[in-house]
Amino acid sequence: xxxxxxxxxxxxxxxxxxxxxxxxxxxxxxxxxxxxxxxxxxxxxxxxxxxxxxxxxxxxxxxxxxxxxxxxxxxxxxxxxxxxxxxxxxxxxxxxxxxxxxxxxxxxxxxxxxxxxxxx
Amino acid sequence: xxxxxxxxxxxxxxxxxxxxxxxxxxxxxxxxxxxxxxxxxxxxxxxxxxxxxxxxxxxxxxxxxxxxxxxxxxxxxxxxxxxxxxxxxxxxxxxxxxxxxxxxxxxxxxxxxxxxxxxxxxxxxxxxxxxxxxxxxxxxxxxxxxxxxxxxxxxxxxxxxxxxxxxxxxxxxxxxxxxxxxxxxxxxxxxxxxxxxxxxxxxxxxxxxxxxxxxxxxxxxxxxxxxxxxxxxxxxxxxxxxxxxxxxxxxxxxxxxxxxxxxxxxxxxxxxxxxxxxxxxxxxxxxxxxxxxxxxxxxxxxxxxxxxxxxxxxxxxxxxxxxxxxxxxxxxxxxxxxxxxxxxxxxxxxxxxxxxxxxxxxxxxxxxxxxxxxxxxxxxxxxxxxxxxxxxxxxxxxxxxxxxxxxxxxxxxxxxxxxxxxxxxxxxxxxxxxxxxxxxxxxxxxxxxxxxxxxxxxxxxxxxxxxxxxxxxxxxxxxxxxxxxxx
Numbered sequence: 001x002x003x004x005x006x007x008x009x010x011x012x013x014x015x016x017x018x019x020x021x022x023x024x025x026x027x028x029x030x031x032x033x034x035x036x037x038x039x040x041x042x043x044x045x046x047x048x049x050x051x052x053x054x055x056x057x058x059x060x061x062x063x064x065x066x067x068x069x070x071x072x073x074x075x076x077x078x079x080x081x082x083x084x085x086x087x088x089x090x091x092x093x094x095x096x097x098x099x100x101x102x103x104x105x106x107x108x109x110x111x112x113x114x115x116x117x118x119x120x
Numbered sequence: 121x122x123x124x125x126x127x128x129x130x131x132x133x134x135x136x137x138x139x140x141x142x143x144x145x146x147x148x149x150x151x152x153x154x155x156x157x158x159x160x161x162x163x164x165x166x167x168x169x170x171x172x173x174x175x176x177x178x179x180x181x182x183x184x185x186x187x188x189x190x191x192x193x194x195x196x197x198x199x200x201x202x203x204x205x206x207x208x209x210x211x212x213x214x215x216x217x218x219x220x221x222x223x224x225x226x227x228x229x230x231x232x233x234x235x236x237x238x239x240x241x242x243x244x245x246x247x248x249x250x251x252x253x254x255x256x257x258x259x260x261x262x263x264x265x266x267x268x269x270x271x272x273x274x275x276x277x278x279x280x281x282x283x284x285x286x287x288x289x290x291x292x293x294x295x296x297x298x299x300x301x302x303x304x305x306x307x308x309x310x311x312x313x314x315x316x317x318x319x320x321x322x323x324x325x326x327x328x329x330x331x332x333x334x335x336x337x338x339x340x341x342x343x344x345x346x347x348x349x350x351x352x353x354x355x356x357x358x359x360x361x362x363x364x365x366x367x368x369x370x371x372x373x374x375x376x377x378x379x380x381x382x383x384x385x386x387x388x389x390x391x392x393x394x395x396x397x398x399x400x401x402x403x404x405x406x407x408x409x410x411x412x413x414x415x416x417x418x419x420x421x422x423x424x425x426x427x428x429x430x431x432x433x434x435x436x437x438x439x440x441x442x443x444x445x446x447x448x449x450x451x452x453x454x455x456x457x458x459x460x461x462x463x464x465x466x467x468x469x470x471x472x473x474x475x476x477x478x479x480x481x482x483x484x485x486x487x488x489x490x491x492x493x494x495x496x497x498x499x500x501x502x503x504x505x506x507x508x509x510x511x512x513x514x515x516x517x518x519x520x521x522x523x524x525x526x527x528x529x530x531x532x533x534x535x536x537x538x539x540x541x542x543x544x545x546x547x548x549x550x551x552x553x554x555x556x557x558x559x560x561x562x563x564x565x566x567x568x569x570x571x572x573x574x575x576x577x578x579x580x581x582x583x584x585x586x587x588x589x590x591x592x593x594x595x596x597x598x599x600x601x602x603x604x605x606x607x
Contacts, residue, residue, distance in 0.1 A: 019171025048271025053550030
């Protein structure tokens with residue numbers, strides 16, 4: 001009954017039975033958190049039903065995806081939100097990770113990029 | 121702008137209420153019914169289940185699974201005849217009332233791209249968006265391993281897996297019982313179920329409880345499980361702190377008295393815990409009714425709910441509501457309300473007379489009375505504000521601590537949720553106040569006295585207004601900026 005699906009998380013293999021959510025695959029792999037808040041706290045699954053947005057990951061280049069809502073699919077490239085992929089990717093503001101000298105990043109009410117504002 | 125898809129009736133949500141509404145609308149002669157749901161398959165949270173793409177679900181973790189299968193069979197039959205157009209994995213991110221009905225804007229609930237039909241026009245709209253666990257903050261509740269009780273239930277139903285090994289389930293209300301039941305069915309351990317209320321709260325309401333015997337039967341089933349599995353069920357007991365470094369490792373518990381104060385000498389630590397489930401009732405998902413201007417009120421449980429008449433009509437012409445959005449009461453009530461809403465909406469679009477719906481209305485009355493008794497017996501416990509530390513996170517998204525909220529209340533007159541949002545950013549993050557809206561309203565009330573549904577009537581009005589502010593989300597779901605390019 002359980003066809004195994006294989007994807008990757010931050011470059012490491014991640015697999016789970018077909019139909020399992022991305023969050024289920026991450027938990028089953030022994031991870032309890034896969035995102036870090038701006039204050040540096042770890043976060044994983046909280047509401048489990050798409051309401052709280054704690055479990056965000058990047059999937060195939062799409063930022064801000066809810067791991068609890070999305071079934072793991074073959075070949076998915078999953079990255080921790082605010083993780084490695086973002087740090088090396090140039091940003092429209094001139095690239096790289098904001099340094100302390102840049103001061104705090106702009107704090108707009110900008111929904112889809114809320115966790116894209118650099119880590120302090 | 122893309123040409124709009126048109127429908128007689130749009131139904132938002134395919135849980136118990138939405139499925140029943142769509143089926144009743146089809147039975148009532150509506151010829152085009154669009155049903156939108158953010159999940160990949162119908163069922164809502166109550167009947168969230170294993171993927172149908174592979175093994176499917178045998179219903180062993182579900183209540184009323186036969187009811188779901190019956191609703192689903194009728195639903196699928198109407199999809200086959202083209203009467204129902206079902207759009208799973210789709211969010212309604214905005215809604216407006218137009219000249220002759222409603223305009224809905226759709227976007228994929230996950231993944232890239234746009235919906236094939238980003239704009240839908242519907243003559244009647246039925247909103248059945250359900251609810252989610254209501255939360256109050258506890259020191260340490262932002263540690264990984266801590267989840268909403270309903271989140272554990274949904275996770276288990278969808279994945280047939282548990283998000284941990286040894287659980288503590290805490291909060292208030294009968295819903296804690298099926299969550300613990302699910303944990304032991306899937307081979308997990310429940311170290312304790314902690315109920316903050318005293319069960320004697322049910323005694324004045326035994327008449328309304330007796331009119332819903334199916335709930336007593338369900339409860340008896342859980343009692344048997346708890347005995348068999350030796351699950352400690354502690355009443356008047358709360359978690360005072362969740363302990364751990366980068367994940368939950370233990371919880372500190374204590375008994376509370378009727379004022380919510382910790383009883384000296386009752387503190388203890390439950391060790392070797394890797395999962396905690398929290399739930400203090402449910403919060404109806406109201407941003408779409410609020411965006412359309414539907415009248416709301418604070419229900420017995422202190423949650424904001426939308427006002428409906430006996431035909432499930434809201435205060436806005438053409439807008440009908442069913443399920444938890446009209447007051448938290450469970451799946452059987454939601455199905456009955458959905459049937460009424462669907463039949464009434466179909467009668468309005470076809471010009472036929474609506475059927476009597478006597479059985480549905482009797483069911484609604486019985487379950488509403490039961491729900492009111494349940495809410496009275498399981499209030500959010502008093503005194504939780506006093507157990508927050510200065511640095512206890514209240515708004516999880518923006519990481520706003522309790523101290524900042526109290527300082528903004530006392531020093532900056534931020535006595536409602538909107539002022540708190542402006543001053544502290546509480547409620548401004550990804551979830552838009554869905555998780556913290558209730559807590560921020562309680563904490564920012566004048567001197568903490570404006571607990572919703574309680575206290576001085578003037579303060580209760582303040583609380584209702586504050587809760588309504590937390591439901592104002594003009595963009596109801598986060599969408600990529602590209603969604604706006606086509607407007």
